[in-house]
Amino acid sequence: MANHDRDDHPEASESPFQLLANQVAGLKVQDQQDTSQNAVEDELKVVDRIESLCMQCSDTGETRLLMTKIPYFREIILISFSCDHCGWTNTEVKSAGQIQERGAKYSLDVRDEEDMQRQIIKSDTGIFRLEDLDIEMPADHSQLTNVEGILLEILKDLESGQRKRKREDPERWAKIDAIVQRLLKMTLNQKFPFTITINDPTGNSWIEPSPEDRNHKYQKTEYPRNAAQNAALGLSDESSTTSANGNTGHGQSVTSSNGTTAHVVPQISSEAEGSTDLEDVDILAGHNYSIPTSCPGCTKEAHVNLQLVNIPYFKEVVVSAVMCLHCNYRSSDVKTGGEIPPLGKKIYLRVKHPVDLSRDILKSETCCVKIEDLGLEVVPGTMGGRFTTVEGLLTQVRDDLRSNVFETEDASGTGGDSMPDEKRQGWNGFFEVLDKAIQGKMEYTILLEDPLANSYVQSLEAPDPDPQLREEEYTRSQQEEEELGISDMRTRMGENGEYEKENFEPNGEGGTKVQDKGADDDVEAERVKATELIKQAAAVDEEEEL
DSSP states (O other): OHHHHHHHOGGGGSOHHHHHHHHHHHHHHHHHHHHHHHHHHHHHTSSEEEEEEOTTTSSEEEEEEEEEEOTTSOEEEEEEEEOTTTOOEEEEEEESSOOOSSEEEEEEEEOSTTGGGOEEEEOTTOEEEETTTTEEEOSOSOEEEEHHHHHHHHHHHHHTTHHHHHHHOHHHHHHHHHHHHHHHHHHTTOSOOEEEEEEETTSOOEEOOOTTOOTTSEEEEEEOOOHHHHHHTTOOOHHHHHHHHTSSSSOEEEEETTSOEEEEOOSSOHHHHTOOOOOOOOOOBTOEEEEEEEOTTTOSEEEEEEEEEEOTTSOEEEEEEEEOTTTOOEEEEEEEOSOOOSSEEEEEEEEOSGGGGGOEEEEOTTOEEEETTTTEEEOTTSSOOEEEEHHHHHHHHHHHHHHHHSOTTOTTOSOOTTSOHHHHHHHHHHHHHHHHHHTTOSOEEEEEEETTOOOEEOOTTTTSOOTTEEEEEEOOOHHHHHHHTGGGOOOEEOTTSSEEOOEEEEOSSSSEEEEOHHHHHHHHHHHHHHHHHHHHHHHHHHHHHO
């Protein structure tokens, strides 16, 4: 009888703990089934289909929408339209996010076949340029492609109509054909290197980076939009701009931390306004100044906070910060003053101990940061000017890179399923080494290379020499002179009443001297004369040999 009862009620022979374990196991199996079922349903619902009007035949077509995440970038929407009646198709890509606070310009030196496969996102406001051929793809439709794909599209556009041009306008055909042949070699991987750029005021275009990028191969520069760009994007607001300025073109009030109020001089002459009480503002060290301005992100009212900071054994710098209460825009920068030095400066810092991480460091906007031990290079213009510590600088570099490679919204921190395992492992290894450097668990050397000599690293032995800190001056290259605009400067009034260029050279005593134009002409005349004498001597030697 007892055995019969056990058979009818098998659970009676099991302990309460066993019953609980069976229930939990059943729940897990059910959860897994529900999760897999939901995953299948989500997969089926990923692509949204919408009936749309075909702009070719005016019949009904279908638009498909797919939201996806691009590694190193952000979420985008892929749009595809097809019409079964006329066969017309079209594809586009749109940013799923908002307009970024600052515009962005990307530059890439394409040096091998692997670079040809880098992904490119060109928004409908981005301008693509092939710098070597001076070819520009205007801002029209957006697309998701790679370097090879966008070059093939340009090649296709240039080749269209070439047969007709050859018959009707041979001269024009020859010029375009020369460009087509050079472009064809680029697409066939027969002509390296060449440079491509994308400039997008919305900041929603992008070129894929790589952890192996060195020597200014890949550059990203962010910049504030001007009024014309904000107006083109529909961000301009005349009323908010006027309110932000706090006036209609006359003066602006500046309030310092000690309660005093000064007056900012507008860009007009006092005589034109009939007043003589406009005075320049003296920015004093240790005082905070707040100047009303328009926000670069939303163009509404914001404030620029300024403070003059005196760095010991260096110079005075102006630290500025922009704060907007409307869109929560935040930005900070450091500007150095003074004249342009004749030579650039390289600063080497050997980080050996954790105390070295607390050294003050000033990275100007023209400074390039290189750490060969970490495989890290921060090109000028990437981070702007920063006055922080060694630890703070490396932490910001790590956070910026991590946010670009592994999105902050991605809880897994893997960069998405579309990132190849090889690249994911490479980035993970890079961040592991960078974390060790930030924690002071390894030795490495930081190089600050600044063509304007406006960067600085704190010496722990000042005024005595620091054995871990070394500085050296170097002559700027012609490319650096052109990028900084120094080669185009005209600062001296000539005899004809026009400004002309001054040539600065070291005078051997740490200062500079100005080369006189007449002296330059004499040197050039002597050089020409010496060249002629060498040619005459060479001709005489040839005659004697004959």
